[in-house]
Amino acid sequence: MFPDIRGLRRPLFAFAAGLAMAMAPFGAANALQGEGFAQDRSDIAADPAVRYGQLDNGLRYAILQNDTPPDTASIRMAFNVGSMVEEDDQRGLAHFIEHMAFNGSENVPEGEMVALLERYGLQFGPDTNAGTSREYVVYQLDMPEVDDETIDTGLFIMRETASNLTLDIDAIDRERDIILSEERLRNTPVRRWSNALMEFRYPDSLVAQRDAIGIPEVIQTAPREAFARYYDEFYRPDRAMLVIVGDIDVDRVEAEIADVYADWAASGNPAGPPVAGSVDPDRGFETGYFHDPDFFTVLTVESVQPDTIEEDTMASRFDGLLDSLATGIVSRRMSTIISSGTSPLIQGGANFSTEEYGFAARANILAVAQPDRWEEGLAVVEQELRRALEHGFTQSELDEQLTNLRTALETSVEQADTRVSSSLSDALWSSWRFNQVFGHPVDALARYNEYEDDITVEAVHAAFRDQWAGNGPLVFLATSLEIDNAEARIADVWNESAQTAVDAMEDVEIAAWAYEDFGTPGEVVERTEIDDLGVTRLVFDNGVRVSLKQTDFENDVIRMTMTFGRGDLEPRNEAVVDTVASSVFTSGGLEAHSFDDLGRILAGRNVGGSFSVNAGSFSMSGSTTPADLELQFQLFAAYMTAPGYRPESLAQFRASLPELRRNLGSTPGGVRTRDISRMLRSGDQRFGFPTQDEADDVDLDDVRAFLTPALESAPIEITVVGDFEEQAVIDAIAATIGALPDRAEDWPEYDDNRILEFPEATETPIVLTHNGGDDQALVNVYWPTTDDSDVHVSRTIRLMRAVLALKLTERLREGEAFTYSASSSNVESFYHPDYGYLYVGADVRVENIDPVYEAIGLIAADMVNGEITDDEMLRARRPLLEQIQNAFESNGVWLGWLSQSFEYPERLDRIRTITDDYSDITLEEIVVIARTYLSADTAYRVTVVPAAAE
Incomplete structure (x- = not known):
């Protein structure tokens, strides 16, 4: 992950994402506290484009073109x-x-x-x-x-x-x-x-x-x-x-x-909201403990105070702004601590929610720690909380938050006319649920301009102190460790930490961006127009190749991807170096700037992205705006020429891996994610999640040796899609990637590394175990298919899978109630000859494993026997065609379609034929493909069962 300045996202595994439910602010428990809509009782302007109304029976509605x-x-x-x-x-x-x-x-x-x-x-x-x-x-x-x-x-x-x-x-x-x-x-x-x-x-x-x-x-x-x-x-x-x-x-x-x-008549009584709970304001310091052998080690510190539902007003929005700035600064401090590579913490942040369930306001700090260092981690949380409460914040910290906030608001204004309907509809009903006014980004920016002079470090500090003026602190430890007298031990650690003096944070001097000059700008030596696709293709004098497609799908949004080298096909010293490289490359920062420093240097700029080791290429991808286009390409070029390879990035990865693997082992689906990908490739270590020993064997020299040849010499192909001026893109690339030394005209194919072997069929399923509930199991069936060299065959497999998915849902879920969700997917490799597979699976009870395998076999037999109706073909094909139609209006999809189209020009024809090809696939072709691949004799079966049931 590149340093995404719009949120400074960490490049580690985001394994704590599922913890967000405990951090999320919950709104009012009942939106009926007033008649009409929130704007009827507010001094905040509502978006005038929304048509609101209420029928005589009370139904509210909102319509937006x-x-x-x-x-x-x-x-x-x-x-x-x-x-x-x-x-x-x-x-x-x-x-x-x-x-x-x-x-x-x-x-x-x-x-x-x-x-x-x-x-x-x-x-x-x-x-x-x-x-x-x-x-x-x-x-x-x-x-x-x-x-x-x-x-x-x-x-x-x-x-x-x-x-x-x-x-x-x-x-x-x-x-x-x-x-x-x-x-x-x-x-x-x-x-x-x-x-x-x-x-x-x-x-x-x-x-x-x-x-x-x-x-x-x-x-x-x-x-x-x-x-x-x-x-x-x-x-x-x-x-x-x-x-x-x-x-x-x-x-x-x-x-x-x-x-x-209009004739929807209410029955029953218009009951008010339930009494969801209450807050004891006199509740003092308490500790709690939760043990699960497969859970992360999570430290939660909270303070709760009584709160009531209020109207949405300019004043309440200002209070909320101060609250978010305060928690943003504390979260940023924790990010800095974690990025050191020596911290006991792996992830962490602060949050504050008001009107929670209609009766509470809650201040919260949540952190994920290394299990055997939880005491140190809790001390870090206690001291950082106390540091903020006692000493407040610095002007430079506040300035960073405000700079990012203003940029976000201004960007929202520029992009307002191309907001996506599904997001707007969700925002509209959520605003009603939270009793908030749904406004326009222009008005949000205007409000901020009114507030700006009153936003001071003193006001933000006061807001943070008010957040923590409730009961507690309430300290809760969740961990895989069994701890004797845990509550008392947690209290001891907290109280011991409280004896340590904390100093005020010092202002940090922000360094100047060091990567603006990459040499003499390159020149375009070849230009080709592909009129039917609206694509311009360029070649620079250093060999860099560029595909440009201008669109109006997203105002002021420019998306780009840059591919080079052969990715996971490249030779390596250690088997899992590709996985490690994907995780540590960008978090290692640049030679002149650490990853944490980049967050300050680039504050308020719309730059960021990701680095990936893919099948067949390395890639850097990102999105930006016209104003920051050149800086985005400077960031790309800086990582190409001066990656930092800092040891703290590797330390963070190694610290996170045990927690990730432990949690994946707690569910059948997690085990599938962790283990089966490698099994499907006969043990090829480039795939699946590495073991701790495998990861520990990789050092930064291995990462550097793996990446450097491609970074320095491999052909580069850049694809840019979005709302841009063509010459501005050409100039930005010319001054950065186009100014790099000449690239190789071609690159080794590494044919030996392209060979993948699908495992032999299993008459009796292979059994893996998970550490979760004793009633949880997962049935998995994989049929070997083919590669992606014949796109019509690939598309026929995809449509066949859609029909198969209908039959799976109708039988396994609706017919037999074996599962909540039957899943399916298909893979046809573009880079590995003759490799592909079709997958179906279902989460089931242990006693239903055999019946579900039998049902899947019968469904596959139905497909082979041609028992497919015209209605099933319609219901499978029509949603697929609608997705394709929408794809032609998506910058992200075009980016994927055009990526590497210089090296693989057949990808352009695939764009041209996709709609007609899917429309013309016949039922007879589906049956032929089913008979070719859905054979019980080739199926690879893997069952995931509880460890106690094996």
Whole structure:
């Protein structure tokens, strides 16, 4: 990962991402505290482009015309209730009813809703989905077309969900095992830790007892009456918000909403929000402990105080700004400590949330530590918290935050007209849920300009002290270690640390950017126009090749990728050096600047990106704006010519790896991710996650030896897509990458390193073990296929897999309720001759392993025997074609399509033929491909079972 100045993202494995649920701010538990919308009670300007309304029955709606991407629309229906309003005999039913929305209504029979939407081009999952939390339920449809029939169908489906579900007891009974399968899938160390932390944070509260997934006893036995009671009481129009954003006629959509929803009559009582919990302001210093042998070591320090729901105003937004600046500075300090390479911490940051569940405000510092150094880590957290509370912040720290904030706001203004409809629709219903005004980026920048003079280090310090003025501190340790008298030991460590004096932070002098001159700018010596694709191709005099495509898909956004060398095909001293290089190259910084220094030097600039070791190439990728285009290429050129290879980057990687591997071993899916990729390549160590010993064998000299030849000499190909002036891009490349010494005209193919061997078929599945729940297992079937040399064959395999996925879902989930989710994928290698595979798998109960293998075999046999209907072909092909249509409006997709197209010019023809090719694939071709590859005699089967069950 390059230093992304817009967030200074770390280049380590992001294994703590799942912990975000405990850090996330939760809004008001009920958005009905006032009539109408938040802007009706606020001095903040609402986005004037949004059409708001409320029907006589109380249903609120918001409609916004937006044409990114064109000819699409996003529909959301949200209810401001979730699992927190469940009674004891309903625990889990808010989520269960979300499932029942796809299982029969008055006008759509059970099993037909998903199929109906697939015929309109929606794919189950990405386009047709729903979610439930403690506080809300939301249904989403991303419509691939905006003709009247398609939009009307979306509104009809949402109305069926809102008031016409049949909740048939037979359908409920068929869904129970699917819900239990999802509960098993989510029964991870992260979820168990989150629930334990919630109970410690809010003891004896309703919110701690209402995990949305529910409890197995209720899921297994709840009668229809319990479902109907929840549905009737809470699926009310006055608790709902309907949002439609897209390339639509706002007047027509508004009229259709009135026509479809006006007769939705509420039943039950308009119950207010539940008493979710309370805060004991007199609660003092307490410690808590959670042990799981497969969990990270996580330190959480919090202070909680009573809070109430307030209106969204200029004053409250200013308070929130000060809060975010304070936590941003503390998080930045922790990042600096971690980047030293000697810290006991691996990741960490601060957060503050208000109106949490409608009754609390919570200050929080969360850090992931090396297990055997948790005491040191807790001392670091205690001292950094105390340093901030006692001494506050420096002007340079605040300036860095403000510079980044202003850039983000100004960039949002420039890009406002090409915001994506799905993101806007989510933001609109979320604003309603949080009782916030949905504004325009122009107004957000104007507010900041009004606030700016009042933002001082003193004001930010005061805000931080106010955050921590609640109870506690509440210190919670989660770890894989078993600790005797853990709570007392945690308290001792905290109190011992508190005896250490802390000094004020000193201002840091910011160095000047050292990489502006790369020599005499290069010159373009060859130019070619590819008119039908809108692509310009250039060759510089040093051999650098460039593909340019100007688009208007994203205002002021320029995306680029630079490929060179052969990536994982390159020779190496140590087997897993490619994995290590991917993780440490950019975090090693540059010769003149550490990675941490880059965050200060480049503050407020839209530069960043990633470095990858890919199959067939190394790559640097990033995105920027026209104003920072040259700096982005300077950053690329600096990493090409002066990488830092600092030892702290390797130390961070080595420290993170044991925690990552431990956590992956806690679930069947984690084991698949960790181990099976290498198994599918007959043990080739370039693939899969390295062991600790393998990683420890790699030093920075190995990384340098692996990368240097390609960095210095390999041919370079740059692809740039987006909103740019052509000459500005040419000038930026000429002064940076184009100024480098001449590149080689070609590069070794390393043919021996291209050979991959698919493993021999397994009549009896290979068994791997995980350390998670004793009712969790994973069935995996892989069929060897072919490479990507014949794109028509690859596309036929992809469409065959889409049909196969329909059959898997209908049988394994809807028919037999074996699994919450049947998964599938296909790989045809572009770089490894004759290598590819088709995968299907399912999370199942241990006792269902054999029946699921049998069912997969029968489904494959159906495919081989040609038992495929025209309707299945339509439902598989139509969503795929809609995805392709949208892809032509995506900068990111074009970037991938054009990358390396100089070296592999056939990629251009693939762009030209993709729509017609997928449209013309016949059922007969699908059957031929199925008969070629879906043979039981070639299948490689791997089962992941609980360690205790082996």
